[in-house]
Amino acid sequence: MNNILLLEDLPEIRTWLKVLINQVFPQSQIHEAARVHDALELVSAVKFNLALCDLGLPDGSGVDVVAALRESQPECQSVVVTIHDDDDHLFPALQAGAFGYLLKEQARELIAEQLKRMSQGEPPLSPSIARRVISHFAAQTRQQERPQNMPHVALTDRENEVLLRVAKGFTLPEIGVQLNLSRHTIADYVKQIYRKLNVSSRAEAALEAQRLGLFRRN
Amino acid sequence: MKGAEDLQPHIHLNRHCIKRTDPPDEGGAQSAPMSNPMSNPMGMQKHSATRISRGAAALLLVVLAWAAVLLAPATARAAAAVVTITSAQAAQATNDQFLGEQAPVPVTLPDDWSDSRPRFDGLVRYRVQFDRPPGVEPNELLALGIDRVCSNVEVFLNGQRIYSGGRMTEPVTRNCHYPQAVTLPSALLQERGNTLDLLVRGHALQRVATRQQAAGLSELRIGPQALIAERQASRTFWSVSAVQIVAILIGVLGIVMIALGWMSRQAAYFSYFGWLSLAWALMSLRVWWRDMPWDNGVIEFLFCTAFAPIVALAVQFLLSYADLRSRWIENALALQWVLLPVTLLLGGPSRLFGLASAWYVVLAIETFAVMALYLWVSWRHRRHDFWWMLAILGAACVLVVVELAVQYDVAGPPLLPLLQVGVPVLLLGIATRLLQVFARALQAAEASRNTLEARVREATAEVEHNFAQLAEMRVEQVTEKERKRIAADLHDDLGAKLLTIVHTSESERISTLAREALEEMRLSVRGLTGKPMRLADALADWRAETVLRLSQANIEADWRSPTEETEQLLPARSFVQTTRILREAVSNIIKHSGASHCKVRCAISDRQFGLTVQDNGKGIPMELDGKLDRGHGMASMKHRAKQMQGQCLMESGPGYGTVIRLTLPL
Numbered sequence: 106m107n108n109i110l111l112l113e114d115l116p117e118i119r120t121w122l123k124v125l126i127n128q129v130f131p132q133s134q135i136h137e138a139a140r141v142h143d144a145l146e147l148v149s150a151v152k153f154n155l156a157l158c159d160l161g162l163p164d165g166s167g168v169d170v171v172a173a174l175r176e177s178q179p180e181c182q183s184v185v186v187t188i189h190d191d192d193d194h195l196f197p198a199l200q201a202g203a204f205g206y207l208l209k210e211q212a213r214e215l216i217a218e219q220l221k222r223m224s225q226g227e228p229p230l231s232p233s234i235a236r237r238v239i240s241h242f243a244a245q246t247r248q249q250e251r252p253q254n255m256p257h258v259a260l261t262d263r264e265n266e267v268l269l270r271v272a273k274g275f276t277l278p279e280i281g282v283q284l285n286l287s288r289h290t291i292a293d294y295v296k297q298i299y300r301k302l303n304v305s306s307r308a309e310a311a312l313e314a315q316r317l318g319l320f321r322r323n
Numbered sequence: 324m325k326g327a328e329d330l331q332p333h334i335h336l337n338r339h340c341i342k343r344t345d346p347p348d349e350g351g352a353q354s355a356p357m358s359n360p361m362s363n364p365m366g367m368q369k370h371s372a373t374r375i376s377r378g379a380a381a382l383l384l385v386v387l388a389w390a391a392v393l394l395a396p397a398t399a400r401a402a403a404a405v406v407t408i409t410s411a412q413a414a415q416a417t418n419d420q421f422l423g424e425q426a427p428v429p430v431t432l433p434d435d436w437s438d439s440r441p442r443f444d445g446l447v448r449y450r451v452q453f454d455r456p457p458g459v460e461p462n463e464l465l466a467l468g469i470d471r472v473c474s475n476v477e478v479f480l481n482g483q484r485i486y487s488g489g490r491m492t493e494p495v496t497r498n499c500h501y502p503q504a505v506t507l508p509s510a511l512l513q514e515r516g517n518t519l520d521l522l523v524r525g526h527a528l529q530r531v532a533t534r535q536q537a538a539g540l541s542e543l544r545i546g547p548q549a550l551i552a553e554r555q556a557s558r559t560f561w562s563v564s565a566v567q568i569v570a571i572l573i574g575v576l577g578i579v580m581i582a583l584g585w586m587s588r589q590a591a592y593f594s595y596f597g598w599l600s601l602a603w604a605l606m607s608l609r610v611w612w613r614d615m616p617w618d619n620g621v622i623e624f625l626f627c628t629a630f631a632p633i634v635a636l637a638v639q640f641l642l643s644y645a646d647l648r649s650r651w652i653e654n655a656l657a658l659q660w661v662l663l664p665v666t667l668l669l670g671g672p673s674r675l676f677g678l679a680s681a682w683y684v685v686l687a688i689e690t691f692a693v694m695a696l697y698l699w700v701s702w703r704h705r706r707h708d709f710w711w712m713l714a715i716l717g718a719a720c721v722l723v724v725v726e727l728a729v730q731y732d733v734a735g736p737p738l739l740p741l742l743q744v745g746v747p748v749l750l751l752g753i754a755t756r757l758l759q760v761f762a763r764a765l766q767a768a769e770a771s772r773n774t775l776e777a778r779v780r781e782a783t784a785e786v787e788h789n790f791a792q793l794a795e796m797r798v799e800q801v802t803e804k805e806r807k808r809i810a811a812d813l814h815d816d817l818g819a820k821l822l823t824i825v826h827t828s829e830s831e832r833i834s835t836l837a838r839e840a841l842e843e844m845r846l847s848v849r850g851l852t853g854k855p856m857r858l859a860d861a862l863a864d865w866r867a868e869t870v871l872r873l874s875q876a877n878i879e880a881d882w883r884s885p886t887e888e889t890e891q892l893l894p895a896r897s898f899v900q901t902t903r904i905l906r907e908a909v910s911n912i913i914k915h916s917g918a919s920h921c922k923v924r925c926a927i928s929d930r931q932f933g934l935t936v937q938d939n940g941k942g943i944p945m946e947l948d949g950k951l952d953r954g955h956g957m958a959s960m961k962h963r964a965k966q967m968q969g970q971c972l973m974e975s976g977p978g979y980g981t982v983i984r985l986t987l988p989l
Contacts (some may be wrong), residue, residue, distance in 0.1 A: 121826040121837060141505055161815060188818045208673030210825050210841045232863040273859075274882075276874070
């Protein structure tokens with residue numbers, strides 16, 4: 106972890122997070138930003154390995170930075186750090202390409218633990234997020250007017266199985282036991298689910314943009 | 324017959340012609356095959372009454388009943404002492420000089436000039452001799468009764484002029500429909516050998532439009548003044564007053580119908596009918612208006628001409644009433660209107676009768692044809708109208724046929740103006756029907772208006788309902804937006820500050836409190852903004868959180884909830900409160916119980932939802948007052964349950980673990 110982007114507008118929290126990141130990734134260089142505008146400038150200048158983005162910022166939403174990173178630096182892991190725990194806020198960030206989320210008020214040790222797991226490829230997945238993902242893909246499947254060149258992103262049966270169980274309230278370790286799968290395999294499924302969510306969301310966004318363009322032309 | 328033998332020697336000139344009107348003779352006269360029904364007035368009245376009554380006119384029935392009452396006693400008394408004179412000496416006269424230059428010749432009364440002096444147009448003097456009728460009191464006032472004299476008469480008794488019916492020169496007073504009753508002054512009257520001269524002004528048949536206007540003189544009756552006057556009065560009623568009454572009736576009716584037609588443009592037949600009635604009422608003026616300011620030729624021409632528009636209106640009425648319309652027929656009728664007067668003018672006054680009679684046939688045929696057409700259409704499409712109109716039109720046909728028969732001298736002339744009384748009565752019948760139809764249409768319109776109103780009310784209610792829904796939605800949207808704004812503000816301001824406290828406070832206790840406050844805030848916001856969620860989803864969220872927390876605390880979690888899908892919804896507030904209760908319970912287990920195992924059970928029924936959390940820890944210690952320790956947040960858990968109309972029960976004892984039972988209504 107060489108370059109880490111830290112996007113946070115509250116100075117105290119930023120300082121606190123910086124200390125925390127330094128503990129988890131001692132060798133890293135942290136680039137701080139308090140505004141979306143500054144973060145985007147950093148993104149165009151620096152190649153990041155990890156980005157911690159707050160959502161509610163004075164000049165916009167951290168989702169834009171997540172999307173920009175996803176676009177220009179696909180190998181960078183974006184994690185949303187937020188005070189909002191509701192999926193109305195989290196889901197758009199996940200669609201934009203975030204790999205996981207941290208709730209700011211959690212204890213230092215807990216955040217450090219989660220951050221470590223995420224960097225190792227074990228993103229979290231709550232039941233409500235799982236339900237949103239399920240309904241997202243269900244809506245995608247229903248769309249008939251998908252253009253031919255649009256990639257059709259579908260979940261595998263295993264991925265679906267994992268999603269359904271998460272949605273029912275089972276924890277990832279429990280599902281691992283139920284499906285007789287290792288902790289890493291389950292984590293891979295979840296990563297795949299996030300990745301596909303991002304891809305299909307971008308396809309959807311492109312389709313939407315195309316549609317709006319058509320309307321404007323008429 | 325002794326009386327009759329006594330009477331005979333007193334009559335000088337026409338002993339064979341004067342007969343005593345005994346009751347048996349009167350009866351015989353009614354049934355006798357006399358060529359002239361003029362001598363048969365009662366029979367004629369009954370006959371016409373029977374016909375007209377076919378028109379089902381209640382009005383006429385009433386009048387008839389009245390007439391019967393009126394006539395019956397008169398007839399009985401008239402039998403007593405009235406002599407009927409059926410012959411006279413007659414000669415044409417050019418001036419007042421009696422008999423003029425021609426010698427008088429005997430004539431039989433009634434005397435129709437068309438038979439006795441064809442084409443003669445002018446004055447004729449009739450002379451009869453009579454004695455005072457026997458059986459009459461010597462001082463009884465006598466009178467002369469003439470059923471019909473056309474057009475006018477002056478009466479002389481023993482050389483003295485005692486009566487004049489009006490003007491004897493053009494324009495001649497038209498008395499054809501007026502029975503005459505002339506009082507014979509006692510001073511001029513002798514016991515025997517009275518000479519009665521009648522100077523009659525008449526028009527040749529050829530110069531009039533209908534046979535009723537042709538010159539003639541009926542039988543003469545001499546008898547007590549009271550009897551004669553009464554008889555003539557009742558005859559006047561039928562031949563004049565009845566016509567006037569029905570004319571006024573249909574005149575008024577016509578105006579009403581015209582008004583109706585003017586108001587409802589679609590129903591043109593009202594207008595046609597109105598004008599038809601009005602025209603007929605005007606035409607019947609000829610019957611009772613004696614002193615018209617024109618001479619005979621003009622009046623007769625106008626009268627005959629009037630038939631063209633009347634027939635046109637009748638035709639148009641029937642067609643329009645049958646919902647038919649033909650430009651062709653309309654044009655033909657208009658043409659006829661012009662053609663009829665033109666032919667009459669071309670023919671001249673001396674050919675009026677012949678031309679008029681021919682036209683009558685043409686007009687009658689037209690009328691019959693349209694009636695047949697109407698009845699056919701009516702039978703096909705409007706059966707409810709058929710029978711009523713069949714009766715009326717049938718009666719009208721009979722009237723027209725009788726009138727034509729009279730005109731062509733197939734039947735003797737009736738004393739009554741049949742057509743002038745009968746047609747208005749039939750028009751009244753049709754009007755009744757029209758008004759009935761109109762009333763029904765009005766009712767139907769009223770009903771449809773009510774239906775429309777009801778529909779408008781429904782539509783209005785629907786619009787109002789939709790509007791209310793829209794307004795409600797709008798209110799919801801605004802509320803939602805406002806709640807989101809409050810939530811955002813809470814997160815941005817309060818949340819940020821609490822967060823800062825969490826991560827900057829030196830004291831672990833304060834940062835824990837701040838963290839809890841933040842969680843509380845978050846739940847409150849969710850309760851504020853959240854939508855109802857599926858109970859199954861809520862259970863999944865609770866399970867994930869509970870199992871995660873317990874496992875992180877190394878406590879074995881055993882969560883069992885119904886596996887079948889339920890669609891029941893949980894309000895956001897209930898979700899939030901239950902989350903708090905459950906969170907508190909789990910926190911208690913982790914912090915205080917020292918348990919190694921935790922069992923959670925869920926039960927869902929239609930009405931309620933139950934959650935049981937049981938641990939195998941050391942239990943909650945009792946306080947002095949016998950209640951469970953408040954430090955464990957038991958009171959707030961109970962309070963929250965109460966807020967949701969549910970309850971939260973706790974059972975605990977040292978060494979027995981704790982059971983928390985939460986029950987919520989759905």
